[in-house]
Every structure is written in C-alpha cells, then in structure tokens.
Amino acid sequence: MYSILCRSTRYMLVSLLLSSSLYSFGQSAESVSGLVQPFDNYRKQTLQEKLFVHTDQSFYLIGENLWFKVYYVDGSFHKPLDVSKVAYLELLDSEQKSVLQTKVSLAANAGNGSVFLPASLQSGTYRLRAYTNWMKNFGSDFFFEKRLTIVNPFKPLGLPLLKDTPDYDIQFFPEGGNLVQGLSSKVAFKVVNPSGQGVAVRGWVLNGQNDTLSRFTAQKFGIGTFLFTPTEGTTYRVLIRDEKGRMVTRPLPAVQPQGYTMQLTDAGADQLKITVSSNSSSPSTVYLFAHTRQVIKAAEARTIQREATFLLDKKALGEGVSHLTIFDANRQPVCERLYFKRPTQQLTLDLKSDHPQYVSRAKVSIDASVLAPATKSSQAALSMAVYRIDSLAQANSGSILSYLWMTSDLQGTIESPEYYLQPETPEIAQATDNLMLTHGWRRFRWNDVLSPATRQPLLQFIPEVNGPIVQGTVTDPVSGKPMPDIQTYLSTPGKPVRLYVSRSDSAGRIKFEMQDFYGPKNLILQTNPTDSLAKLTISNPFVDAPPAPKLPDVAINETLSDQLVNRSVAMQVQSTYWGDRAIQYTYPVVDSAAFYGRPSESYLLDAYTRFPRMEEVLREYVLGVMPRKRQDHFRLNVINGPYRTVFENPALVLVDGVPIFDMDKIIDFSPLKIKQLDVVTNFYYMSPALFSGIISFMTYKGDLAGFPLDPRLVKLEYDGLQLERQFYSPRYDSAKQLSSRLPDARTLLYWNPNLQTNAQGKGHIEFYTSDQPGTYLVEVNGLTKEGIAGSQQVRFEVKNRLE
Structure with missing residues (x-):
C-alpha cells in the first residue's frame, strides 16, 4: 500500500505543472492575498480531471451494443492527462439505480469499449455517467453524464404519451444569488416541460395585492429575465401563461432583509462592468475574485457605501466559463455569477464523403482533415460513428467541444448545447448570458478553500496511476x-x-x-x-447515485411504430446471422x-x-x-x-x-x-x-x-x-460477397474510437453500407495533444440497390 501512495504523488507534479499559468492583476489592496493564496494552494492540491464520453449514438434497442470512447483531460486546460488509468462507466435507470457497470483502461490518455444492452432493461431514459477513482473525492457533480434512450420492443412500453399538462418545472435565479430588500435585481427564470424541454411562456410579477410589477417573455429554450425591486414586508408571486393560454403560479424566492446584489453589463467592446449594491449605508470593503476553471484571472478590492463598481478587461478572462465572485469584508462569498467567453481555440475538422448518395452494400470513402487546429501540430485523436438517423434516432446532443468549454462547467441539463457555440448573433449572445444566470455552479466549495480546517482536504480516493x-x-x-x-x-x-x-x-x-x-x-x-x-x-468501486430529478419518460408516438418494428427486426437479424462474427475481442499484452x-x-x-x-x-x-x-x-x-x-x-x-x-x-x-x-x-x-x-x-x-x-x-x-471488443463491419469487395443472400441489417455502419490523423492532419476511412436505406450521419469528435477540441458532422443517403 505504501508504494501505491508514493507513486500516486505523481498527480501532484502534474497539478503543479498545470497550475503554472500566470495570472496578472492590479492588487488594489494587500488584503486580496487573503483570497489569492488560499485559492492557489487549494488548486495545487486538488488536480481537476474531466472525462468526455463519445457514444456511437443516443438511441438504442435492447440486444444492441453501446460503443463508446472516453476522452480524459485536465479540468483547467483540457490537455490530455496521464494520471488516472481507469475510468468507471455506469448506466443508471430513471430511479437512479445502476443497471450496467464496467471499467475501462485509460492507458493512453483515453479509453474505449462497449456495453451489451440486455433484455432485462425496461424502455426508458437512462443516464450514462463516467468518472475516475480520483474524481470520487469531489462528489458526483464532477462526473460526466449523458442521457440515452433505450427501448425494449419485447415488453409493453407502459409509457404514456406526454400529457398535455401545464405542470412545468419553473425556477428563478436572481443575478448574484439573492433578492435583497430595496435593491434592483435582474432575475432569470427557466421553464421546462416534463421532458426537460424549454417552454415558450409569458409572465407577470405580482405583489400581495395582485398589482403587476413587471412583465416578461421567455426567450430561447424557455429561459429569460426580468428586472425587479423587492420591498420590505411583501411577498411576491409570478403568474405564467403558456402558448395555449394555461396559467401557472409560482412564488418568487424569499427576499433577504440585508445583503448584496451584483449586476454584470458590458462597458464597451473590451470591458465588463460589475456593479455591487448594498442596502447598508455603512462603508465597508468588497472584493472581486475572478477565475476561469480555477485559474485566477483577477482579484481586486473596493470600498462600498451603497454601491461599488469594478471594471474587468475581457481579455483578462480565459475562454469558456468564468466565475465572478464577490466577497464581503470578512472574506465571505456574498454574490456570484458566471460569464462565458466564446472559445477561439477550436479544432476545425473537414469531412468529405466521395458521394452524397450510395446504394446498399456500396463502399463509402470519407476523408477527415484537420484544417485549422490553431495548434503546433495537425495531428489529432478522433473518434467516428456512422449511424442512421430518423424520427426515432436523432443526432447525438453534445460534442466534446461544447462539453469541455461549456457543459462540464455548468449545472443541470443543457438543452442543445451546440446552439451556444454557433457564430455569435445578438440572439445567441443574449441566450448565452441567460444560460450563465440559470446554470451557475462551481467545482469546489469556498469553505474548503478559505477555512483553515479544510484547506488541505482529506482525499480518501487516490488516483489509480498504474491500474485498478x-x-x-x-x-x-x-x-x-x-x-x-x-x-x-x-x-x-x-x-x-x-x-x-x-x-x-x-x-x-x-x-x-x-x-x-x-x-x-x-x-x-x-x-x-x-x-x-x-x-x-x-x-x-462504483459510487451510489445521489438523488436526482426523475428522468423523462419515453413517449413513442403511434405513427413511429413502423420505424420501431423495422429497427427491432434489424436488431434480431443482426444477432441471428452475424452474432458470432461480431463477438471478437482484442486481448492486451500482459x-x-x-x-x-x-x-x-x-x-x-x-x-x-x-x-x-x-x-x-x-x-x-x-x-x-x-x-x-x-x-x-x-x-x-x-x-x-x-x-x-x-x-x-x-x-x-x-x-x-x-x-x-x-x-x-x-x-x-x-x-x-x-x-x-x-x-x-x-x-x-x-x-x-x-x-x-x-x-x-x-x-x-x-x-x-x-x-x-x-x-x-x-x-x-x-x-x-x-476486454476491448472489436467492431465488425462486413466487406463487399467481390461479386460473391455482393450477391450473398445473408441479410445485412446494420443501422450502425461504422465505429472507430481510435482514428488518428497523420502529421499533415489527414485521415481516411472506408466501410460499406448495409441493406438498410435511409439518412446516415457521420459524426466525429477529436482532441489534439495540446487540448484543442473539435467536432463535425456530415450526412449521406443510402438507397436500395436495384436488382
């Protein structure tokens, strides 16, 4: 055991190296060191890891295989890590019970594998999560999670269609954290239906006498904001009406008699203005502390008497999600909000198929190229899936790009995360800022950083630096x-x-x-x-899942029954005729x-x-x-x-x-x-x-x-x-193979978790179509050794071959 502990100190060296990025700021008071030094110490002692799991698709039937690739990176700079050597993957049902578990080697900064979906699974929405042993020290909020749909066509669905009901999940998020008596606040809101999708609504803020104090309209994905100034001794509620005219009432969060609020606005193209307000007339000191993924970017102090203002250069903040925290004179956090800086460090991938349309059992050639890596090397480690999409099986939601830059640093489920990384427009900019207000979260507790008793946290789980x-x-x-x-x-x-x-x-x-x-x-x-x-x-070694909101039911519309039957028959055909050939393993050298x-x-x-x-x-x-x-x-x-x-x-x-x-x-x-x-x-x-x-x-x-x-x-x-299972894909490069009467019902045509581009950034892939016509999606995620991530998709059609 002692040798394990000695070797595990290697993660500390990695943490120190990763923490070497310099931060620069004008320390307006020596007292900011009381925040900077403890934070820096905590960061060096607690290496942050991130996992991203690329699955071959997001819709499955029982009897199929779920294929995956695990990308393993440092949580601050997104560079591939070489510390933990084991990733734990679990499939959780709607009751948060683990129904499938597996362990995967991370020997080469990444890992890949597959999971067979047994007939014992019920139809429903499942949660795939992944973590390392080291990540277990910091709670399940750090784990990778992704929603998957699994259907068991051999059992009655027992799943009603989504009811036409106004029973929405409605949440309110005052900017900075609290509503404070007598202080104007921007309040963000989020309205989603039982499936987790945003709902278009209008609303009114009412006081105890039903007077209308503010009006608002939801913007993208059921998220929006309104301005509001609470007064003493008054309770408030919000009346919401959806597009069908149905009304829902919810109370606003409790109003604090004393405290602080913060407001973030643009001060021109290059600066941010942070206004801190207090309902106390006594002069005091407040501190602004800004960090991007635990890399310190700014620390300043101001004297406040009702109001104080900080100006922050946007270029000082890192790309992605930054946390802006306000501390009072006792160095206790009193306000916090997030800011998103659009990433410029993106891996631009180009996918080109030799034809836009193919017949069944035809060869498909795809060139994958790294065009603009913005990095020292054009080489990238890629993973590629080619699968059929239809009304049942949609494209995967959430790429490695959106996960590393956004989703992994936000709380809760993000609807259509790729939307926020599109070329910026005023609408996208507003939607992104609303998202920062409604999904605030950080990867640590300030008490662990600033409290002397917890400044060096007891880490129960050491990194598995050599194996399980x-x-x-x-x-x-x-x-x-x-x-x-x-x-x-x-x-x-x-x-x-x-x-x-x-x-x-x-x-x-x-x-x-x-x-x-x-x-x-x-x-x-x-x-x-x-x-x-x-x-x-x-x-x-697996972690019990904490309580979580119930996952949405799976609703299969009757109009999709033919597609479901077709997919089910295809699964059974593959299992019957190709099962033995598809079960091949790669055995490691030991x-x-x-x-x-x-x-x-x-x-x-x-x-x-x-x-x-x-x-x-x-x-x-x-x-x-x-x-x-x-x-x-x-x-x-x-x-x-x-x-x-x-x-x-x-x-x-x-x-x-x-x-x-x-x-x-x-x-x-x-x-x-x-x-x-x-x-x-x-x-x-x-x-x-x-x-x-x-x-x-x-x-x-x-x-x-x-x-x-x-x-x-x-x-x-x-x-x-x-043990790594090999993905099997038949070839039709001869007349005999092409005329074979053996049916080919694959809807997943190709899976390659280890596609590597050469020094010129070029990669080439070949595979064959099946007997299943339809629209197929080529989906690629990738990462360079410098931590530059990217993703790309392209589609092609498959038609039946004419006899």
Whole structure:
C-alpha cells in the first residue's frame, strides 16, 4: 500500500505543472492575498480531471451494443492527462439505480469499449455517467453524464404519451444569488416541460395585492429575465401563461432583509462592468475574485457605501466559463455569477464523403482533415460513428467541444448545447448570458478553500496511476470497529501467478494495486488465520447515485411504430446471422511471469518420478525446500540459497497464487494435480511484507484443482478492466460477397474510437453500407495533444440497390 501512495504523488507534479499559468492583476489592496493564496494552494492540491464520453449514438434497442470512447483531460486546460488509468462507466435507470457497470483502461490518455444492452432493461431514459477513482473525492457533480434512450420492443412500453399538462418545472435565479430588500435585481427564470424541454411562456410579477410589477417573455429554450425591486414586508408571486393560454403560479424566492446584489453589463467592446449594491449605508470593503476553471484571472478590492463598481478587461478572462465572485469584508462569498467567453481555440475538422448518395452494400470513402487546429501540430485523436438517423434516432446532443468549454462547467441539463457555440448573433449572445444566470455552479466549495480546517482536504480516493485499485476494510467481527495494522493477502487464482499484500491503516482500510487486471476474475482475500480472525470486506468501486430529478419518460408516438418494428427486426437479424462474427475481442499484452519473477528453482513434475505423496516429492528432488514436522504438524522452510542455511521462519506457500497457512493440507494434497513447483530461495520483499522464501505450487489449469481452502477467507467474483471488443463491419469487395443472400441489417455502419490523423492532419476511412436505406450521419469528435477540441458532422443517403 505504501508504494501505491508514493507513486500516486505523481498527480501532484502534474497539478503543479498545470497550475503554472500566470495570472496578472492590479492588487488594489494587500488584503486580496487573503483570497489569492488560499485559492492557489487549494488548486495545487486538488488536480481537476474531466472525462468526455463519445457514444456511437443516443438511441438504442435492447440486444444492441453501446460503443463508446472516453476522452480524459485536465479540468483547467483540457490537455490530455496521464494520471488516472481507469475510468468507471455506469448506466443508471430513471430511479437512479445502476443497471450496467464496467471499467475501462485509460492507458493512453483515453479509453474505449462497449456495453451489451440486455433484455432485462425496461424502455426508458437512462443516464450514462463516467468518472475516475480520483474524481470520487469531489462528489458526483464532477462526473460526466449523458442521457440515452433505450427501448425494449419485447415488453409493453407502459409509457404514456406526454400529457398535455401545464405542470412545468419553473425556477428563478436572481443575478448574484439573492433578492435583497430595496435593491434592483435582474432575475432569470427557466421553464421546462416534463421532458426537460424549454417552454415558450409569458409572465407577470405580482405583489400581495395582485398589482403587476413587471412583465416578461421567455426567450430561447424557455429561459429569460426580468428586472425587479423587492420591498420590505411583501411577498411576491409570478403568474405564467403558456402558448395555449394555461396559467401557472409560482412564488418568487424569499427576499433577504440585508445583503448584496451584483449586476454584470458590458462597458464597451473590451470591458465588463460589475456593479455591487448594498442596502447598508455603512462603508465597508468588497472584493472581486475572478477565475476561469480555477485559474485566477483577477482579484481586486473596493470600498462600498451603497454601491461599488469594478471594471474587468475581457481579455483578462480565459475562454469558456468564468466565475465572478464577490466577497464581503470578512472574506465571505456574498454574490456570484458566471460569464462565458466564446472559445477561439477550436479544432476545425473537414469531412468529405466521395458521394452524397450510395446504394446498399456500396463502399463509402470519407476523408477527415484537420484544417485549422490553431495548434503546433495537425495531428489529432478522433473518434467516428456512422449511424442512421430518423424520427426515432436523432443526432447525438453534445460534442466534446461544447462539453469541455461549456457543459462540464455548468449545472443541470443543457438543452442543445451546440446552439451556444454557433457564430455569435445578438440572439445567441443574449441566450448565452441567460444560460450563465440559470446554470451557475462551481467545482469546489469556498469553505474548503478559505477555512483553515479544510484547506488541505482529506482525499480518501487516490488516483489509480498504474491500474485498478481494489479496496476493502478490516473490522473486528464482534464490535465492528476498524482493525489497524493487519496484514492481508489478495489473490487472483490462475496464470500467471498474482499475489498482492496490504496492511490495514488506522481506519481499517486496505488497498491493492492490481497488475494486468482484465476481464472477470475470482478474488480471494484473507489474513493469516493464526494471527487474526478479522472480518474482511471488498468495497464496491462504483459510487451510489445521489438523488436526482426523475428522468423523462419515453413517449413513442403511434405513427413511429413502423420505424420501431423495422429497427427491432434489424436488431434480431443482426444477432441471428452475424452474432458470432461480431463477438471478437482484442486481448492486451500482459506480463506472463509470476509476481516473483524468475524463481531460484523450478520443477515440471511430469519430468520427474511421480510420487503418490507430496512429502516424498519435497524430500526426494526439491532441493530448496525443507519439510519439518513439529507436534504432529508440518512446516515448510526454504533453504537460504546464498548462505545454504535454513530460514528460521516458514516460507510463503502458494497454490495457484493463493497463500496457504496450513502445511498439513499441502502435504495431504495429491502431487498428481500439480504441474509445476517454483521455489525462491532468498528473502522476498513485497511491501509491506518480507517473506523467508517462496514455495509456489501450480496446478494444470490454474483453478486450484479442488484444493481445500480455509472456509473463513473471502471469495467473490470481481470484474477487472473491460476486454476491448472489436467492431465488425462486413466487406463487399467481390461479386460473391455482393450477391450473398445473408441479410445485412446494420443501422450502425461504422465505429472507430481510435482514428488518428497523420502529421499533415489527414485521415481516411472506408466501410460499406448495409441493406438498410435511409439518412446516415457521420459524426466525429477529436482532441489534439495540446487540448484543442473539435467536432463535425456530415450526412449521406443510402438507397436500395436495384436488382
């Protein structure tokens, strides 16, 4: 465990390097250092990670595969990271229950895989989320999330069409955070229907006497603003009317008797004006603190007596979402709002197909080019999906570009995030600012930054810098209290021989850093029963989902039933005729040697005389092992090779990598079931344990061959990293293949998570169409090593081939 902690400090070095960007500002008072220094310290101690998951599409039927690519970047600068090596992916249903889970290797700053959607899934909207072990320290708000629609055509949908109801979700967001008595405020509002889509409404702000104080109209996606000045002792409500004339009433947030408000406006083309207002007549000090993804951009102080003004150069802010926070004289945050600076650092991708239209089973050639990377290199790592779109299956919502620059730094679901990154118009600029008012959120708590007690937060989950870390606990079986300083052993029986050792910390926690840990495994966890009778448990590496708003139901209109039947038949045809060919895996190259490396002695027992008892085998030709019997029990000691003396302490004895502490069981076990015997005739250090030699018995199949294990140990099935499944796409480059009567019902024509452009920024792809006519979308996401992201789409048509 200690070696894990030492190696994991590598993330600290990465954090320090990433934090080296300089910020420049005029410190109008020395006291701003009371904000700057704690913030800088916190940032250096808490590396921020981001994951983006590109899925092949967003609409699926059960029986299909969900293919994905995971992009892994630093949260501040979006450059590919090389810290965490494992990503956790889950599919959550509408009740926030995890129905599918998998782990993916991030060995090359990215990872990819697939998930089969079983028939047990119900039709509905699901939430795909992804995170690393390190990200678990900061809460699920940091995780990547994406909505997917999955339909089970073999079960009644049980999903009513969306009702024509005015039961909207209506929320109000005063600029800066609060309504304050006697201070004018801009109030943003958001009105969405049960499906999460914005609703066009009109509204009125009313006081207790039903007097109209303000009128407003929703703009893009049901979001808008109005101005309002609350007075003392008055309650307020809002009356909203939709386009069908239906009325809904909601109360406004409570009015604070004392406090601050803030207002952000343009002060010309190059500056922002931040006006801070207070209903206190006493002079005081307020601070403006601005950062872009935790990179400090400005820190200033002003004296306030009713009002104070800050001017901020737009060029001082980073691209994307910036946080502007106002602190009072006690350095407590009192107001905050977001500002979005349109990114200029975009990866411009060009996709060109050789034809706009194809017939079935025709070759498609697509050139993918990086035209304007705005970077030192034209090389980019891309992922590409080609799938049919129709009234059921729409284009994916949310690209890597919109996620990194916007969605990942905002709270809640963003409807059509690509809209905000279009060429700017007054309408888009206004909609973007409204979005900043209604989706405010930050990736930390100010109390963690400024409070001395939490300035160095306790990080329970270390980054998995070499591979999966299996965690567990050691507790007293009677009291349930943690048991510290207990040595534990974790084995994965099989070939090659693997053993891991960990000593419990003060909280009873144990950690095992796994090597070449792919596919489903049997784990065996134990202590030496002569030393401890502790209760051992293995922790679930996946995080319980917190309460969340219910996901919208799936409404399938009767007019789309033919399309649903067609898609269902296509899925079944593919499964029946192509299933075996489509299930192919890429197996990683792993170290085939046992954990102890090359042994001092190795015996293939079939090359020797086969004795019926294990004691005879050990005494007759195993030179490095000395069997001894004391008080009617056997002990196995190893001869210290360099000194030709017998180790005083017993050796570590293994069967297929599982430690065995009862030597009588070894002696009684049939040697005919053992294929190989290795002996290490010197001290072997395996942090935190030191062994007086190793005696390793290996069965023919690596399955313990019925060896009687201690019934008190913990044995369970545990999934390692996912084996990479190969995407299968048939070829029709001969007359025989073209005329094959084998049906081809693919609606996903192509998936490539690892499309790499060359030094000139060029990439080329070829694949074949299927027997399914329709409109197909080519969708590409990509990232350069400098962290420049981009996405692009192009469409083509497929017609039936004329016989």
